[in-house]
Amino acid sequence: MSDRWIRYCLIDSYVKEELVRYYICNLFRELNIHRLSSKCVDIEFVDEIDDQSQGEAIGDKDDVSIKIARNSCGASMSFLNQMQTLAHEMVHTKQFLRGELGYDSKGNFKWKKEVMEGKKYTEQPWELEATSLERSLFLKCFPFDEEKTELL
Numbered sequence: 001m002s003d004r005w006i007r008y009c010l011i012d013s014y015v016k017e018e019l020v021r022y023y024i025c026n027l028f029r030e031l032n033i034h035r036l037s038s039k040c041v042d043i044e045f046v047d048e049i050d051d052q053s054q055g056e057a058i059g060d061k062d063d064v065s066i067k068i069a070r071n072s073c074g075a076s077m078s079f080l081n082q083m084q085t086l087a088h089e090m091v092h093t094k095q096f097l098r099g100e101l102g103y104d105s106k107g108n109f110k111w112k113k114e115v116m117e118g119k120k121y122t123e124q125p126w127e128l129e130a131t132s133l134e135r136s137l138f139l140k141c142f143p144f145d146e147e148k149t150e151l152l
């Protein structure tokens with residue numbers, strides 16, 4: 001695991017950066033994308049995202065940029081909530097880096113070589129995968145044993 005993976009990681013001062021980095025490394029390993037050392041993943045924690053979503057991942061086979069929101073729809077997201085969102089966005093990262101998810105020349109989503117037009121959010125196969133994996137990934141990869149008392 002090289003630091004190239006995480007070019008930018010800015011988090012609230014009360015959160016231990018080391019803990020988040022450790023978690024991110026666990027997620028990469030669990031999703032089996034830790035050996036793709038030529039790729040870049042940016043992770044940024046922001047006050048909010050324009051469309052009020054809790055997280056977003058935008059990318060292609062080489063670069064992925066993740067944003068995690070501290071606030072969404074007027075409510076502040078708990079630290080552990082942000083960590084589960086990170087697991088969700090990391091599934092999209094795997095999809096981009098593996099070439100499963102991408103875009104065609106018109107900007108439509110492509111999923112496993114098939115152009116997906118007009119699919120509702122809840123029917124998009126990449127969202128179904130991310131949603132079904134986020135909780136178990138979070139529970140498996142987050143280092144709950146470390147610094148337990150500070151998180152609660």
Ligand SMILES: [Zn+2]
Nearest residue numbers: 088092127130
């Ligand atoms: Zn998603």
